[in-house]
Amino acid sequence: MKTWTAEELQQLRKRMKVWFSKQGRSLPWRETHDPYAIWVSEIMLQQTQVATVIPYFHRFLDAFPTVTALADAPEERVLLHWAGLGYYRRAKQLHAASKVIRDQWEGCFPRDYDAILALPGIGRYTAGAISSFAYDMRAPIVEANTQRLYARLLRLRGQLTERTIQNHLWKFASDILPERSGSGRLNQAVMELGSQVCTPKAPLCHECPLQSLCPTYAHSEQSEIPSPKPSKVYEDKVEVALLVRDEGCRYLLRRCQAGERWAGLWDFPRFDVTSAQSEDELMTSASRQFSDRFGASVCLSDEAMQIKHGVTRYRISLRCFHASVEGSNGNPLEPLRGEDSPDAVWCSVHRLTEVPLSSTGKRIAKHLAGLQR
Template sequence: MAVTTPANMKHWDSQELQQLRKRAKAWFLKKGRALPWRESNDPYRIWISEIMLQQTQVVTVIPYFHRFLQAFPTVIALANAPEEQVLLHWSGLGYYRRAKQLHAAAKVIRDQHNGSFPTDFESVLALPGIGRYTAGAICSFAYDARTPIVEANTQRLFARLLRLKGQLAEKPIQDQLWFFASSILPERSGSGAVNQAVMELGSQICTPKEPSCQECPLRELCPTFANGEQATIPSPKPPKVYEEKVEAALVVQNEATELLLRRCQPGERWAGLWDFPRFDVTTVKSASQLEQSISEQFESRFGASVCLQEELLQLKHGVTRYRITLRCFRATLDVSTTQVSEASNKGVGHDTQWCSASNLKEIPLSSTGKQISEHLRKLLDANGP
């Protein structure tokens, strides 16, 4: 009996690799999902989908993908659009840096690639927002290039097929995964089909918990299945530790019943997006302190005084290592002090605006901003007729 060591990972000979390719492709033809970005080999559509799919699940992406393609049917249309319009169609999807880099890359393609998506791996990799995985995915899916891919689905599948022990984030493990990703690709054509197939297998069969090994076409080739180690390979990630925060958002209306919005600044969370005025009140202990803290922070930022009114709703959301409780209050401006218009002109004027409720859907907001908007719309509907 051989000793089990990290070096005891499975070795794949060329015949087994050939079987893997054949079985994975056959399974994909039968069981693969029909997804919008699989309908063509258009690199533009594939590119958009790959950026949207970074750290974001398929079901979430699908409606955004359709709306985005309708708004920006070509890379030229995307390159020529104002950034705010690009952000608007990304609003709610998260990781807004992706949208900005997508926009920047579209300009590079327009200005340096004659408006057509580059076809060689190095040029694709050089585009903003595109790393090793995304470049490999685009090139193999769109051009059938022999480029390997390692991402959430395939790294889990490959780790099990290789019986790799250890954290997936570790460099030696990553090296093994990328080497294997290359070794499964056929010599001549068909890399795109193989990559699609193994991704889909990782996604639909080789799931993190309780993988569907009974239905897996690679079951007989899998050392992790043979040893019943699906629960420990790959190694579970250490749990994240979150920091609790409490923030307050203000719904401030002017005489025209428009709402005060502020553009998030570079370096801030959601830079470039608009949000209801928001303040950190994590350290506040009492209700009176809360009112005072918000008043002071509003005054120093907008140069006007507000009076806190009723609490409209509470939302909970996460940003990186923070778990945020967001308390949303209605607030009124204290007209005895500074005028509203002056408030909106303090600092950079175009980073503050009054927006009618009906125009909120034209403004790129974060997800919580959209949730507050939706809440207000329901209030208006309830009081309107």
């Protein structure tokens, strides 16, 4: 592992300052020192690409311009504006933290690092990002892009998730920061360099301002450092979504419960049929599970569409069938348990856009809207 001298660290700061002033992208959250806006951007950017986040960022701040406005909003409205970004737990924690700021900090975002770190959904990286970007605190940051960059600048071997490796990365992240002002700008610069130049594969070393200081480049080990992650093992699942329609062309929606995938969002009734050995078993299993949940028999008809998607460690094949409730005499609301429950509703196609749906629910809704054109 390389040990950096004080002179080399100073060279790094100077070179990064010059490079970022010329090559840094203009992004909306970089044009402000508002901790609330920076916080929203950092939560959205977790596991989501910049280009995807930008329009969501603008719409979210238009809907909730202050932390108090976010805190006062019902969760369902927050989830509706988050729909499409995925990882909905982020939105719930953002909402929960906004209530803490409203209630404990009188709506003013805290300036103390430990107070920021104590907020729901905020870890060491996010606390450091808000502290340095908004307040220019000397707060180190380590995330996906910077840890790859730092590992190469240190010539660190081993899995980045190892505690010893993480300790080295966080120490280096702290060592590079200037003693006085400029920590926020430098943190943005190293994040940019990691994202745009020091990429996981085929890094653009010829464009890197730190090339002559990089031991990994000197030893041509860019493909070896950081160490490749172990291959992820996925489990295949088959699920059925039932597009249950009543006589008024409304579709049955169910709110996902706590502990379930997409908790708090709405979805079409959906059931795991992985164990089914045939088409008949698949349809029988879905019908039986619908009856167990809603207290009514359902008749499946044509298959509407298939969706393949991944969630955590699962690769899911979702088969979507049109369906109707049997024996309803034209009014399928009658036999359904929980018909007046806030967790089961009938919704017309044109109103589906007003409901915070799961990601696959949105794709199904788009398909149904196309059928009505």
